[in-house]
Amino acid sequence: MSLEVGFSVTHRRYVPYAHAHYGGNLVDGAYGLAMFGDVATDLAIHTDGDESLLAGYSKVEFLAPIQAGDVVEVTASVTRIGTRSRDLSFEARVLCRAAPERGPSAADVLDPPVVATRATATIVVPAKTGGDAAGS
Numbered sequence: 001m002s003l004e005v006g007f008s009v010t011h012r013r014y015v016p017y018a019h020a021h022y023g024g025n026l027v028d029g030a031y032g033l034a035m036f037g038d039v040a041t042d043l044a045i046h047t048d049g050d051e052s053l054l055a056g057y058s059k060v061e062f063l064a065p066i067q068a069g070d071v072v073e074v075t076a077s078v079t080r081i082g083t084r085s086r087d088l089s090f091e092a093r094v095l096c097r098a099a100p101e102r103g104p105s106a107a108d109v110l111d112p113p114v115v116a117t118r119a120t121a122t123i124v125v126p127a128k129t130g131g132d133a134a135g136s
Contacts, residue, residue: 001047008077009043011035012095020068025098027066032074032117033057036090039076040123043088047078052123055085060119069098069107072116085124092117 013035019027037054044052066072073093080087093113099106 001049003047003078003081005078005081007043007047008075009039009046010073010075011039011042012071012073015066015068015070015072017068024065025068027068029060029062029117032062032066032072032092033060033119035072035074035092036076036117036119036121039074039090040088040121043076043078044086044123044125047086048125050125052086052125055122055124057119057121060117062117064094064114064116066092066094066116067097069100070094071096073113079120084127085122088121088123090117090119090121091115 015027015031017025019031021028040054041051044050071094073095074090076088076090078086079089092115094110094116095113096107096109099108
């Protein structure tokens with residue numbers, strides 16, 4: 001396991017058109033937050049051998065839209081380690097975006113990627129048992 005400040009996990013996902021809820025093929029802000037939940041679970045498994053529970057977000061910033069046809073990359077990084085709690089920072093970046101004006105399957109790589117969402121949150125893991133006091 002890799003329990004240290006700075007440890008991070010990254011996921012990538014294509015945003016299907018079935019997830020668009022609004023005009024312009026926009027998805028709701030909760031889509032990015034759900035991705036943050038998934039990457040936080042992965043991170044906690046790597047750091048603590050447990051899926052963890054999300055205690056709460058302390059900050060969420062919606063900076064740019066996420067749209068159907070995007071390829072989104074989300075990263076969770078450990079910023080603080082407590083006895084049972086871990087503070088995480090999150091960032092969602094749009095790496096690729098559909099370009100329907102050029103054709104039904106056209107898309108572009110965005111260089112640089114567009115930062116869509118940032119957040120900070122706290123997760124909680126079970127108490128360590130036995131002689132293992134990691135994170136204390």
